[in-house]
Amino acid sequence: MAEVIVITSGKGGVGKTTSAAAIGSGLALKGRKTVIIDFDVGLRNLDIVMGCERRVVYDFVNVINGEATLSQALIRDKRIDGLSILPASQTRDKNSLTMDGVAKVIEELRGSHEYIVCDSPAGIEHGAMAALYHADQAIVVTNPEVSSVRDSDRILGMLSSRSKRAEEGEEPVKEHMLLTRYSPERVVRGEMLSLDDVKEILAIPVLGVIPESQSVLKASNTGQPVIFDKESDAGQAYDDAVARFLGHERELRFLSAPPKPGLFTRFFGRA
Numbered sequence: 001m002a003e004v005i006v007i008t009s010g011k012g013g014v015g016k017t018t019s020a021a022a023i024g025s026g027l028a029l030k031g032r033k034t035v036i037i038d039f040d041v042g043l044r045n046l047d048i049v050m051g052c053e054r055r056v057v058y059d060f061v062n063v064i065n066g067e068a069t070l071s072q073a074l075i076r077d078k079r080i081d082g083l084s085i086l087p088a089s090q091t092r093d094k095n096s097l098t099m100d101g102v103a104k105v106i107e108e109l110r111g112s113h114e115y116i117v118c119d120s121p122a123g124i125e126h127g128a129m130a131a132l133y134h135a136d137q138a139i140v141v142t143n144p145e146v147s148s149v150r151d152s153d154r155i156l157g158m159l160s161s162r163s164k165r166a167e168e169g170e171e172p173v174k175e176h177m178l179l180t181r182y183s184p185e186r187v188v189r190g191e192m193l194s195l196d197d198v199k200e201i202l203a204i205p206v207l208g209v210i211p212e213s214q215s216v217l218k219a220s221n222t223g224q225p226v227i228f229d230k231e232s233d234a235g236q237a238y239d240d241a242v243a244r245f246l247g248h249e250r251e252l253r254f255l256s257a258p259p260k261p262g263l264f265t266r267f268f269g270r271a
Contacts, residue, residue, distance in 0.1 A: 002110040005117050006135040008159075010151020012122035014143045015180040018216055019238070020119035021049045022227040023139065026242030028083035029227070032114040035074065037105075038088035039131040040121045041096055047087045050077065051223020061089040064101030070108055079228075084113075094127040106134045123151075124158055133164050137174040139207060139245075143181050144193040149201050152177075156202065176207035178241060183212045184257040195255060208241030210234055211254040 007020040017040075024036035037060060038046035047053040052075045058068035063086075077083040089096065109116050120131035132138065138159050142152040159173045160166060179198055186192045195209060215232035219225060227242070229235035233254050240250040
């Protein structure tokens with residue numbers, strides 16, 4: 001029976017879809033049969049980040065409305081066995097995601113996958129609530145800035161009170177924090193919160209720290225999840241996060257600013 005993982009945040013633009021694509025791909029790369037669902041009806045960015053936008057024929061809402069079967073709407077990733085994407089609709093509104101319809105799709109997917117990764121819209125509107133309702137685990141994505149962390153704290157409140165697990169008195173949703181766009185240099189300059197600051201506010205386990213990196217933008221523009229870029233610090237950080245999620249020990253990296261070049265290096269370009 002699959003576990004449902006919601007990738008969520010209170011604030012938009014923190015790297016949720018990038019993280020859903022990287023974590024879903026990372027789980028499949030480690031042999032776990034995984035499906036990633038785009039809950040952001042009306043925008044639909046997951047298929048672009050995953051590089052499969054030209055293959056979209058049917059979407060999540062088509063399945064809910066009985067206009068297509070789940071197997072017709074699922075897009076199988078060409079790079080990784082055992083990875084599928086269920087795209088969102090660009091032409092419907094978020095109320096098209098009926099709670100009964102979402103429940104039926106989740107239930108059908110549970111029987112054939114190990115992990116169902118839900119790429120949630122930001123905030124607490126209908127689409128976001130539909131995404132988090134069935135969660136067994138939640139990865140709360142936040143940037144190291146006060147407004148983002150504050151909004152993430154509100155999402156934690158929703159997870160503890162509005163999820164199906166909360167309604168039915170079951171074990172609470174297991175929460176993880178993923179800190180994205182982290183720059184140790186800016187932390188030193190006092191321009192963003194430190195990891196310790198964020199941990200103190202949210203008080204949930206840290207799944208990973210993703211450094212600010214041009215490789216994330218490049219990956220999104222080329223339709224290749226950044227976890228495939230083994231040379232980039234962001235790709236390595238997402239790989240570490242997936243390993244931790246699966247129970248492996250990985251030391252947190254990319255938390256310190258690189259040393260400033262010495263006089264010899266500045267003049268001659270090498271150590």
